[in-house]
Amino acid sequence: RDGVALASLAGQLARQAADRAGRPVRVAGSLPPTGGSYRPDLFDAARADAILATLVDGLDSYVDLWLAETQSLTDEIGAVRRALGDNPKPLWVSFTLRDDVEPGATPVLRSGQALNEAIDAAVSAGATALLFNCSQPESMGAAIEMVQRTLAQMGTPLAVGAYANAFPPQRADARANEELHGLRGDIDPPGYARWAEQWLALGAQIVGGCCGIGPGHIAALRDAVDARGALHPGFGE
Numbered sequence: 001r002d003g004v005a006l007a008s009l010a011g012q013l014a015r016q017a018a019d020r021a022g023r024p025v026r027v028a029g030s031l032p033p034t035g036g037s038y039r040p041d042l043f044d045a046a047r048a049d050a051i052l053a054t055l056v057d058g059l060d061s062y063v064d065l066w067l068a069e070t071q072s073l074t075d076e077i078g079a080v081r082r083a084l085g086d087n088p089k090p091l092w093v094s095f096t097l098r099d100d101v102e103p104g105a106t107p108v109l110r111s112g113q114a115l116n117e118a119i120d121a122a123v124s125a126g127a128t129a130l131l132f133n134c135s136q137p138e139s140m141g142a143a144i145e146m147v148q149r150t151l152a153q154m155g156t157p158l159a160v161g162a163y164a165n166a167f168p169p170q171r172a173d174a175r176a177n178e179e180l181h182g183l184r185g186d187i188d189p190p191g192y193a194r195w196a197e198q199w200l201a202l203g204a205q206i207v208g209g210c211c212g213i214g215p216g217h218i219a220a221l222r223d224a225v226d227a228r229g230a231l232h233p234g235f236g237e
Contacts, residue, residue, distance in 0.1 A: 003051075007058025015062040028092070029063035031055055031080050033070050037134065038096065038170060040072035040111035045079060052083035060087065069094040070134045070210075073111035074121035081125045092159075092206075093122040094131035097139045099169035107132075107143045115146055122158065129159040134210045137164040137187065137195040144202045161206025162199050166192070166213055183212045193220035200228045 011029065018025035034051040035042030056066075066089055068080040077093055084091065095118050097107045109118055122130045130151075132143050140162040147160050166187040187195075196207045207225060209217050 003054040004058040007055050008061070009058075011059040011062030026064040027062060028065050028067040029055070029059040029089075031066055031068045031083070033072060033076060034079070037070050038072060038110050040076075040109075043073060043075055045075065048076065048079040049082055052079055056083050056087065060089075063089065065090040065092060067092045067094065068125075069131070070096045072096055072109060074109075074113060074117050077121040077125050090128045091125060092129040092131060093118075093125060093127040094133045094163075097132055097135040097143060099136050099139070101139065103138070104142075106146065107139045115143060116150065119147060119150055119154075123154075123156055127158065129161065129206055131161045131163065131206060133163045133208075134165045136167075136169060137192070140164055140195070141198050141202055144199055144204050148203045159205040161204045161208075162196075163206075163208035163210045163213070164192075164195065165211040166217075167211060181212075187212070187217075189216040189220035192217045193224045196221050196224050197228075200224065 011027070014027045018027050031052055033039070033043070034048040035044060066080070066084060066087070068077060068091065071077060071080075071094065080091070080093075095109050098110050098112070101107055106115070108114060119130065130147060132140055144160055144162060151158055151160070166183045167181045168184055170181070192209070192213060196204075199207055207221060209221065
């Protein structure tokens with residue numbers, strides 16, 4: 001009962017803030033990993049079903065779309081789809097990528113699954129956007145490029161995008177959601193905007209900021225978006 005009430009309050013506050021903006025602003029209902037960020041090994045389907053159903057129940061009256069984010073493995077998307085049922089609002093799916101992939105290598109999910117599996121999961125769930133978030137900015141470009149190419153071959157018109165974090169690379173055995181992380185000195189607002197400009201040049205239509213990305217970064221990002229006309233700027237954590 002408290003979970004539904006708290007989720008409802010969060011949605012209500014977000015809706016009120018969006019309505020005060022003086023321009024159209026969409027509210028995304030965040031559906032996070034239920035076993036802990038970056039820990040696909042902690043995913044439990046029954047527990048996920050209960051947590052996600054609570055969030056959907058509390059948020060549904062206030063949000064314009066659903067954002068399943070920081071997903072480490074494709075089974076998490078199945079749980080999101082079960083929780084949403086026949087909910088008609090658009091679904092955006094966002095996966096997080098491993099930090100320890102060598103430069104030039106193909107990015108993979110934190111579960112080790114290939115990007116093709118992520119694409120299949122998003123398409124099967126009826127997603128309208130496929131994103132990558134809460135990962136190193138260095139990983140995003142290759143992921144965007146591969147996904148764009150694969151979707152074009154499939155003839156599937158999903159929007160693609162990214163919103164990175166400002167953390168140093170994280171250990172695979174880090175305890176879920178129990179550590180405070182320092183921030184990279186090179187990811188200041190101008191530095192982050194330069195990364196976003198690369199993603200936009202590769203065809204990203206949605207860009208934003210995740211953990212460690214603040215208002216100054218988003219202001220710089222807004223300028224980069226305005227210069228290229230991306231579709232949906234500014235969503236992030």
